[in-house]
Amino acid sequence: MAKCKLSGKGPQYGNNLPWSKKTTRRRWQPNVQKYSIFVPELGRTVKIKASTRAMKSVNKLGLMAYLRKHNLTLKDVT
Template sequence: MSRRCELTGKGPMVGNNVSHANNKTKRRFLPNLNDVSLMSETLGRPVKLRISASALRTVDHRGGIDAFLAKAKDDALSPNALKIKKEIAKAQASA
């Protein structure tokens, strides 16, 4: 399972551990990923995603997963999130 946010594309970053003696060794900074079920009002069912904590706050700020996906760029989304975005757009067009 890749350590990448499905909504924002946020992934691991690299940097250095720096000791008191100023020795530097490589390390990875991993994103804070959580498995969540977000309720889609358009689809009427929850959608399961693995997203970062900052993306979860952004989803709440924008007013839910439907509004977030409507504004999101396709290249940042995972294939699973892109599929959900298309389902929501199709459901909104038919309603």
């Protein structure tokens, strides 16, 4: 199951709705990527699985600031 370690975003569920209107259940996976980011506070590179939305926020704030803002530790996401 694809799940973002930073935001906790997981799959969403819904219905396929074709032209005949016969619905069947399906699920949408979040866009989760393996991501390496250099953390200057630690002086090393950290590998995480993150959604592209979370990656954009980490690029803007920095990893440690993002973790502090969301009350996470580095051990929670690696």
